[in-house]
Amino acid sequence: TRGPGHGQARRISTEVVVQGQSQAAGGEEADSEVSARIKTFTEVQAEGLEQAQKTVLISYPTGISKKSILQYLSHHGRINSYFFYKGHGHHAMVEFSEKESVGSLQDVAQIAGSSVPGIPFKSRLFTLTPRQSLGQALDETSIPDYQHPTIPMEDLVQKLCCADSISNQLYSLLNEHQLTEENMKLRFLACSLIQDLARAYFPECVVKPFGSSVSTFGKLGCDLDMFLDFDEIGKSPTPKKTGPFHVEYQIKRMPSERAATQKILSVIGECIANFSPGCTHIQKILDARCPLMRFFHQPTGFHCDLTANNRIALRSSELLYIYGNFDSRVRALVFGIRCWARTHGITSSTSGPWITNFSLTMMVLFFLQKRKPPILPTLAELKNLADAEDKHVIGGHDCTFVSNLNKINQTENTETLDVLLNEFFEYFGNFDFGSKSINVREGKEHSKPEPSPLYIQNPFEQTLNISANVNQNQLDRFVALARECAWILQQVNQDHGQGGKQPWGLAAILVPPVIGSKKKMAKSMLTSARLKALLDSLRADIANKKGERAFS
Numbered sequence: 001t002r003g004p005g006h007g008q009a010r011r012i013s014t015e016v017v018v019q020g021q022s023q024a025a026g027g028e029e030a031d032s033e034v035s036a037r038i039k040t041f042t043e044v045q046a047e048g049l050e051q052a053q054k055t056v057l058i059s060y061p062t063g064i065s066k067k068s069i070l071q072y073l074s075h076h077g078r079i080n081s082y083f084f085y086k087g088h089g090h091h092a093m094v095e096f097s098e099k100e101s102v103g104s105l106q107d108v109a110q111i112a113g114s115s116v117p118g119i120p121f122k123s124r125l126f127t128l129t130p131r132q133s134l135g136q137a138l139d140e141t142s143i144p145d146y147q148h149p150t151i152p153m154e155d156l157v158q159k160l161c162c163a164d165s166i167s168n169q170l171y172s173l174l175n176e177h178q179l180t181e182e183n184m185k186l187r188f189l190a191c192s193l194i195q196d197l198a199r200a201y202f203p204e205c206v207v208k209p210f211g212s213s214v215s216t217f218g219k220l221g222c223d224l225d226m227f228l229d230f231d232e233i234g235k236s237p238t239p240k241k242t243g244p245f246h247v248e249y250q251i252k253r254m255p256s257e258r259a260a261t262q263k264i265l266s267v268i269g270e271c272i273a274n275f276s277p278g279c280t281h282i283q284k285i286l287d288a289r290c291p292l293m294r295f296f297h298q299p300t301g302f303h304c305d306l307t308a309n310n311r312i313a314l315r316s317s318e319l320l321y322i323y324g325n326f327d328s329r330v331r332a333l334v335f336g337i338r339c340w341a342r343t344h345g346i347t348s349s350t351s352g353p354w355i356t357n358f359s360l361t362m363m364v365l366f367f368l369q370k371r372k373p374p375i376l377p378t379l380a381e382l383k384n385l386a387d388a389e390d391k392h393v394i395g396g397h398d399c400t401f402v403s404n405l406n407k408i409n410q411t412e413n414t415e416t417l418d419v420l421l422n423e424f425f426e427y428f429g430n431f432d433f434g435s436k437s438i439n440v441r442e443g444k445e446h447s448k449p450e451p452s453p454l455y456i457q458n459p460f461e462q463t464l465n466i467s468a469n470v471n472q473n474q475l476d477r478f479v480a481l482a483r484e485c486a487w488i489l490q491q492v493n494q495d496h497g498q499g500g501k502q503p504w505g506l507a508a509i510l511v512p513p514v515i516g517s518k519k520k521m522a523k524s525m526l527t528s529a530r531l532k533a534l535l536d537s538l539r540a541d542i543a544n545k546k547g548e549r550a551f552s
């Protein structure tokens, strides 16, 4: 185990489970060794994408028995896993053991007849309709629909009040909000379905999830960031020294790499818009710093951002994955802070001058690097532990860090999350944002190189500020609320455990407390801070009418 409380609330999917063929990369490891460690990011990606390619998504009308669907599909091959869910209609996600089973099902599927005009495209989205009334009794009790757990805020607060420590409150919140294994499978499937389409143009390309879907910091309902990876195409064979000629593909020249990315995304975007069933609300955001295609994938219900040539973002997702798996306190604290920030409108689902989840996560990681002794290693330390195979230089930026978690020494810090939550608010309530920048590479603050209100250095593209979009009003709101919450945590904590179910600890800072004079005062402080913030934000919004880019 790593760190205190490790093992609580940890996602099963990051642990290597050796089953049949699904051995981890690296071949020589004994099964027992493999199952004792946490998978590397690359292993999670490879396994997720491989499973997704053996998976189909079935849509079916009400009244069909789930068992009969499974029975029918099992004629095409052994089913490895499945679940049923209600989204936009009834769906079954079915993963076969072999990829050939998908082909077998495709062989019997028909393109909808001429009564339904449409683009013929053999995807892995199918509709099952009974040839005749099945007339059999439905026995649905044994296969319930999978539902993404969603808990209303009031219920969550009630639940948190019953916990006996802030630490357990944070783990409880994590359990409610983290991505489930089913949700992860759907995310990989959505990528794989887009990959099918992109492969019509680029047969070697891979569409990979990145961002919070795979960084361990994803909350149910978060967007799905997709990366169109051409790395396999770009990998040239080692030039042969023999023979008189050097052989090269002729390629279409473009004025810049950015122009090439824009063109590819534009074409794939058109393809998604025109031919892909279930993709709606397509937006081309090609002028952003990181050009992207945004769309809604109806069968899985995900809001997707497709990017290309974005390898550094994939590396930063892997870095977060390393930090998120390093010590169980990390994810619990990040989820708690992210939930707090969302509740108070510090973060938002729309882009603008707000602090983003990504920036907020970096702030938590930085804070954990600054504890004494540190809870998290710096990026520089992770780089020192890297092997030759971990070496990554992308566009001249050094993105090297260790990928095997076992190589990192465990922390000696034993602080509880009760302490850490309070200290986080104290720390950033008093941070010198005016002159200092946050640097997770070194794990220390630097002088700000330019006057952005909040400066968090991009860990890899070191001249970039990942929070360049944040304006002074939004930063001031964050600081004011952090101070107030530090105060509330100190006051309200004294009251807990005295029989009542009044909001205390984490619950007290998620909703304004309602009883007691101290709490009333805290409520009015939070409310006035919110009202002021709302007005400031509206003003800032008007001033920033031009809009912020999604990846500024």
Ligand code: CTP
Residues within 6 Å of the ligand: 210, 211, 212, 213, 215, 217, 218, 219, 222, 223, 225, 312, 313, 314, 316, 317, 356, 357, 358, 465, 466, 467, 551, 552
């Ligand atoms: N990213 C980055 N620099 C930024 C913004 C984003 O490198 N200024 C990268 C990060 O790797 C981030 C990913 O792009 O994880 C996706 O960005 P975004 O969707 O904004 O953040 P998430 O971490 O996915 O968080 P959320 O749950 O809010 O989507």
Ligand code: MG
Residues within 6 Å of the ligand: 211, 212, 213, 222, 223, 224, 225
């Ligand atoms: Mg995201």
